[in-house]
Amino acid sequence: MKKRRFRPGRRLAVFLAAVAVVLSGYGAYQGIGAIRNRQYAEQTRHMSAEQVVQFYFTAWQHRNGRAMRAVTLDGTPGMENEFVMWLSSLTFSVSEEVPATETYLRGRRDYKEYADLKVYGVIFTANYPGFIESGFSPGQYWDYVVVKEKPDSPWKISGAGFI
Incomplete structure (x- = not known):
């Protein structure tokens, strides 16, 4: 069986794609926090x-x-x-x-x-x-x-x- 190898350029692309996925998840998490902050602000406004x-x-x-x-x-x-x-x-x-x-x-x-x-x-x-x-x-x-x-x-x- 032939061992599959990534070319150096592809390794970088895979790594950058993984980083992008992780960061987009972090952004979504921060977005949820912002939504909760707005909900509390609205809840306590009056x-x-x-x-x-x-x-x-x-x-x-x-x-x-x-x-x-x-x-x-x-x-x-x-x-x-x-x-x-x-x-x-x-x-x-x-x-x-x-x-x-x-x-x-x-x-x-x-x-x-x-x-x-x-x-x-x-x-x-x-x-x-x-x-x-x-x-x-x-x-x-x-x-x-x-x-x-x-x-x-x-x-x-x-x-x-x-x-």
């Missing part, structure tokens, strides 16, 4: 500020970093994302709207740039496997700052911390 905070925590509960990024101002989910994949369980309750004190607002240099700003207190408990140390205490209370960049913009989470 939510109230409180609903945005609830959506964020529900996404965290379901380990969905993409959905978390959809409702944050700069597209980063914050420090919670470091633990999204290791999370055993998460319970939360959005307690109430907290008055943004003048001291707090002075600390945020950019607060005047926003059309509207609300702060919500959230009590949550994040549980992780024993080998991961969490910076979150059980029943942790954090304030989540939710802003509108323009009057017709959707609400986005700008930051979190203690007021």
Whole structure:
């Protein structure tokens, strides 16, 4: 039986064809991500500020970093994302709207740039496997700052911390 050999030019052509197939698959994968981002943006466009905070925590509960990024101002989910994949369980309750004190607002240099700003207190408990140390205490209370960049913009989470 005669052994079939590729000529050097054909090897390159086969290699380039394989690379093209792989890259086109990667492009399709990126396209799916863009579609999901648009879906989240549309889904959250008409939510109230409180609903945005609830959506964020529900996404965290379901380990969905993409959905978390959809409702944050700069597209980063914050420090919670470091633990999204290791999370055993998460319970939360959005307690109430907290008055943004003048001291707090002075600390945020950019607060005047926003059309509207609300702060919500959230009590949550994040549980992780024993080998991961969490910076979150059980029943942790954090304030989540939710802003509108323009009057017709959707609400986005700008930051979190203690007021």
